[in-house]
Amino acid sequence: MKFLDEYRDAESARKLGSAIARVTTRRWTIMEVCGGQTHAIVKYGIDRLLPDNLELVHGPGCPVCVTSLEMLDRAHAIASQPQVIFCSFGDMLRVPGSRGDLLQLKSQGSDVRVVYSPLDAVNLAAANPGQRVVFFAIGFETTAPANAMAVWLAKRRGLSNFSVLVSHVLVPPAMTAILQATGNRVQAFLGPGHVCTVMGYTEYEPIVRDFHVPIVITGFEPLDMLEGVLRAVKQLEDGRAELENPYSRVVRREGNPHARRLVDEVFQVCDRKWRGIGLIPRSGYKIRASYGAFDAEQIFAVDALEAQESSLCISGAILQGQKKPHECPAFGRQCTPQTPLGATMVSAEGACAAYHAHGRHLYDDRTAECTVPQA
Amino acid sequence: MTMSAENLAATFASCPVPQARFDRILLGHGSGGQLTADLVRRLFLPAFDSDVLSALEDQATLRLQGSAGGPRIAFTTDSFVVKPIFFPGGDIGKLAVHGTVNDLAVGGARPMFLSAAFILEEGLPLTDLQRIAASMRQACADDGVALVTADTKVVDRGKGDQLFITTAGIGLVPDGVALSISAARPGDRILLSGTIGDHGIAIMSVREGIDFETVLESDCASLANLTRVMLEVCSSIRCMRDPTRGGVASALNELALASKVGVKLDEAAIPVRLEVRGACELLGIDPLHVANEGKLIAVVPPAEADRLLQAMRSHPLGCNASVIGEVVADHAGMVVMRSVVGGERVVTMPAGEQLPRIC
Structure with a gap:
């Protein structure tokens, strides 16, 4: 397939793997920020092409995983109300809140639907004037333009029965939080290719400078990933900390100005609670007052919710790169994609789900032991 | 990254799938993947208590x-x-x-x-x-x-x-x-009769309004003539499966579990139409999990593989047939695939529902 197969070429991958092995002389820990990158690593076995002294740790860039339990419970409460059609991307439906997941709610009779675009939810609202259509607007900066467009369009079309439940999160504050956390192991980042397609990468330049940490804006195909690792290792070995953008076939320094304008029109930056990590200042988007009529949180006025995480789940440490999924005692035992304890086991981009889907719990000796019940 | 057979045997013998947390039927119970397998194993097999049914052919x-x-x-x-x-x-x-x-x-x-x-x-x-x-x-x-x-x-x-x-x-x-799903032996070759995922993606394209620029047709077809030709040419076929719901991944996982063998696949050898690949990329779906309605997988001793492959390729429904992998003694009960870039991963059954009511 054009523009894909070129980036999955086995011979080029082998050469890049050898180049990485040649330049690596010490132990290094590199975090890939995006869930999509984590998925590619496990799907293609990319980490198995790397030398042993290089460790890839998985970042917080799975939007489904970091959506707070309180927000999930709010979604649950809204979706349970009469005359509501609750729309969401598919992954979100299986994430367990404290009262179960949205799919279970659907099996009990609530109208919960999967959509592939927020604009489908706008059309649904236009086609069902007697119903209240709510779209669960989650994601990083990548999905923000489409979600902003849905709100903008609903206002323009005068739809009074459409609203969005916003749980947007932003990458740069999360990277800063990871670097500031005690126990941080991350020495370099593979930066979020698609977030930067929208936002550009000027926001990352202060992080490079302030923390002296290399950031390489990286794509999602095997050769993109290997190229990103190679550049990160070279910087680490040289003692350099720079921002590099080998993903220049889609990422510009200024990002996509049209998309950014639309996001800015509809959303404003706010503090946001991340599942497993906690409150990070100025790390999310909420709807601006001028679009308040489309804010599901205001319309449905669900009471403040207190939610308890499973005591077994270590997704917070996993999302910050401090632990690997198979290091969790519940991984593959109490916690599986059918019985997830935390959101990292649900989304295809979640590190635990990626490990489980591609059988890492069965594959490594140590994890095979881990799946055998203790006597 | 190596694994011992003992370890894996112990894993499968003593580590059942965790107790399902559902007290109602979800759409995922009809997916042909892990939830369906759980439902059959936990509810129906004990209820009907039949050796023939329990063989899961x-x-x-x-x-x-x-x-x-x-x-x-x-x-x-x-x-x-x-x-x-x-x-x-x-x-x-x-x-x-x-x-x-x-x-x-x-x-x-x-x-x-x-x-x-x-x-x-x-x-x-x-x-x-x-x-x-x-x-x-x-x-x-x-x-x-x-x-x-x-x-x-x-x-x-x-x-x-x-x-x-x-x-x-x-x-x-x-x-x-x-023929039996429990008859595969190490060394056997795994043959696939053609491109995968056509049916599932064709249904998805009309239902979800995804435009692929060309009309992708379901592969819905009768395999009776193809299987007759195959059995005439090769009497030593161990097993055949048509990988419908749950796709090739589910069919091969069932084979690996029933035959107590490992399956090793070569991603580059698995034929996938360009439109299907594109749709799967776009939607984040693994083509190995997508339903087929006119394809089959055959397991055959290595000496017979070439002859059977030629016979399949001379049939209109098998013209894209290929050898996609082999049966191994290692990692019993598991399907492992060598990726196009040379890494390896385990191929599991689909966990939940990708597309309800596909067939």
């Missing part, structure tokens, strides 16, 4: 009391709830006939008789039903089977979705043919 192969030799009877049943009822490359009627015939054919049986039960929703246009009946008649003629008994029920408007069909099929398995 696509069909039951039976010998009538008192008949010592001669052909055995193959018996199977299937329900069809596909939405929409007409789709590119087929309709629910054609799917119902071929689907049941295929379940018999991959067991080495010659399909003979079918039954069909129709659950109709009040308000269904008769012209739609006529089209479907005509399509079933044509499919039966193509397959050389006779539809010999049927039933009709009608439910209130809103209590069904246009039309559901349940079929059952009877065929005869010739003496000397004994």
